Amino acid sequence: MQLYKNNAKTLLASSAVISWLLLLVYVLLTAESKLAGASAPGIVFPFLSNLLIVVFIVSVFLFQRLHTDMLKGIDFIGYLWNLFSKAGVAAYLSVALYLVYRVYINYAEVEYTLLLHVVYQINFGLLVLFLSKAFYIWRQLLLYHKNKFLQIAWDWFELLLGATLLLTLFNFDYTSYVFLPLLALMSFYILFLCTNLKWVAYLTFNNKSRSLVLLGAILLSCYIFLRFFFNMSANESLVIDFTEVGFLLLAMLFVGAYSLAAFLVSLFSLPTSSVFEQKSEDLLNFQRLSLSIQQGQSEAQVYDMLVESTIKASDASAAWFDIIRNSEPQVTHVLNINEGQIKSIRHMLQAYNIHNMDYINNNLGRNPGFRELAMPWKSMAILPIKSSKHLSGILYLLKDVEGGFDHETVNVLRTFTSQTTLTIENLRLVNESLQNERYKEELKIATQVQESLNPKTFPADSWFEISTHSVAAKEVGGDFYDFLQLSESRIAIIIGDVSGKGISAAFHMAQMKGIFHGLMQQDMAPSEFMKQANSALSRCLERTSFITSSLYIIDYRMQGFMFARAGHCHTLYYNSMMDDVFYFKTDGLGLGIIRDDKRYAAHIREMYYDYNPGDVMVIYTDGIVEARSPENEEYGEDRLQYMLKQTYHLEADDIKYAIINDVNDFTGPDNVYDDQTLLVIKFRPIQQNK
């Protein structure tokens, strides 16, 4: 396609040059023969000259038709400049050429008719160039924002205009009565087309003034050409009078009329263009505001945009913007107003009890309070950025004229503020949901950490059974348990609960387990372990966090266990000898509460207990005893104690299931608010074969 276009352009350019040269030769020859004597008018071939004219015109117009690019963007000034610099200049060139010729004639004092013919022919070429260029550039602008009707109207215009070349070709005189009405109709057609000037509306004030200059220059070009050719047509010696070519006249009419129309429309729309500029800028700013969410802009950037846009939209002479932080206003944007003035205006508004609300005053001078302040402003608008429940900021605009905030302006300003409110709300929602996502992710990690830290299997041994149960609540708590085989006959079991939730609880839990494994390698008594654990934790737990824990060291050979309780739930115990179920109610302070080692030592007790075969020990966290029924009642120690009374004779696993089922019956389904951990240990009779 491009190749075809280039080939066609080359072909058209060469045919234009050849036809023009032939025309020149023909004119010179004819003129020569005319000079030689009127008696020999032998070589006047009007058809030949007309053919050459038509070929030249058609070639140049078609060339320009291919050459003119499609309209790109709305750089109309660029187009006008292009038109002026490439075509309009032709007129000035032709004037210059003619002047040079005249000066030369005056100087030489000889009439060079042949030279005049050359100048005339060159000017004809320039005219056609100018017309074709202008014609197709006007076409682009005329068809800006076209509809189908306009496109068809234009196509017909081009076709009809082209058809007028036939008049020239067959040497009809267009001024004859037959063709005059037709030509008059064409002129009306042209006038109709000249009403399509939509592009002018898109020019800004500055562009319009520049376009006026350019259009004026183009109009001048038209005038120069018209004047030159009509003056020359009076010259008797001319071989061809180009004013007789109807096509050129119509094309000139179109170019001239359209330039004039554009000039006048630009001129008269000049005073209103600032209004349209403002409106289109407002629209753009609205768009920017609503787009700011997608572009991930911050609240501060949104406020920047609001302040900038509203100042422009209202043409305010002074302004400031308050962001409301902890219900205290904080000035973030200031224009032409100082701290003291802001303060005194605020005071006055507070006195009138109109702060923080939508308020427009178009005549501040009538207000005695404001008059006293002696400030240069005469109207004020206060626009809060306020959603149904949240006041995020207040915009203050001041103008030095009365009635500065008319109905229209206020409407635009309110649209801005409500758009901003919406944007800010949306930004907050987006942030919240991101936060939620992050929180969920954190919980997932914490849950994984917690699950991976609790041992999956306990050592199976012949002298005791152990059964464990643990569920994490929706919000991760900090329950944990673990064990460590100290020697062949001794095992340490720890249970605990870290205060707080989420990832920090999971970390403290991991820390506590590290302390357990670290310290118990040295095989120490439970009370000593608690003291050292407290000392270690005091250095890393935050002030509001603490850990409750119980540590048991069971000695199979000694048939007894030692334990210490640090603020953890009391141990439930079934003694088979006495057939009694009870709690070990020992004293013991949670870890991390007192951070003074010596003081803490006074708060920890150690207990030794001999167990009997068949005894049952139930270790648990507060998620069990503080489980709640739908009626908000706590499960409690008593119910747990009762359950063991009913089930102590069962296997450890079955005791565990019985308790868990009872707790679940009590709370109802899906009602786990806290982690629940339960360990049931049952001591077996001594195996003789071991």
Add this chain to the structure above:
Amino acid sequence: MKITQEIKDNTVIMTLDGELDASSSVILDEELSDPEIMKYAKVLVNCQDLNYISSAGLGVFISHLQRFEDAQIKLIFYNMQDKVRNVFEILGLDLLMTIVSDYEEARTIANE
């Protein structure tokens, strides 16, 4: 959770009403952090309508305990429900904090 404060005879009387869980303990922390409180030598906490206390709530009291002791401010809890008292006791806090049965007793101890 509702927390109210009144000043009576150079004593702050703080009344806790409802459940002290993770979210409401933030409010409690703010109230206890108020530097105004440090102007008074005694803080009595009325726990009559405190129905539940979570570990977060306990954590707030624990974190202020040392500060109050250092400033020689007496922190006394009274009218505590049994189940709440049980939570304090299990954790061993009853030995660190003064928990008494009623307002008169709290007054007497405060004035010692």
